[in-house]
Amino acid sequence: MSEQMVPAVIGAAALVVCALVVTLVRLRTSTRTALAAALREQQELRARLELLERTGPAAPAGEQPHEFVITEVGGTPGPAEPAPVPSRIEGRLFADIVLREGVVKVASLAHGVRRALAPEQRNRIRFEVRRETRRAGRRRKADVKEALRQYYAREPGDVA
Secondary structure (H helix, E strand, C coil), X not given: CCCCHHHHHHHHHHHHHHHHHHHHHHHHHHHHHHHHHHHHHHHHHHHHHHHHHHHCCCCCCCCCCCCCCCCCCCCCCCCCCCXXXXXXXXXXXXXXXXXXXXXXXXXXXXXXXXXXXXXXXXHHHHHHHHHHHHHHHHHHHHHHHHHHHHHHHHCCCCCC
């Protein structure tokens, strides 16, 4: 570096340091104000909580607080409501209900079959089957090798 560039580099470095100091001061100031606001809010919430603990929850204007009373504990229940009596359904309404239910079932079955036979699903299934077949073959081969190792380890004498 030449002697003429040294003052320029020092000046640039000083400028960067000054900018960093100004940024740091602003950041600390904003952090302090945010902390002060959070502390004020915390004090207000504590005061409200203490007031609520002393007085209890306030009921809305014109409304009495609801009181829940347990009337039966562990005993046999009182007289139950009678079971609803099934009423007779008109023939046309019955046919309509059955037809709609059937149509829904057929539509959902058709959707499932159409989705299962989609090319993306068939390719995915083919890929998974192929991967599983390869994995099983590798596992079988490893099992055979292990069985042969154990067999030769038990065999008396030297196999050379």
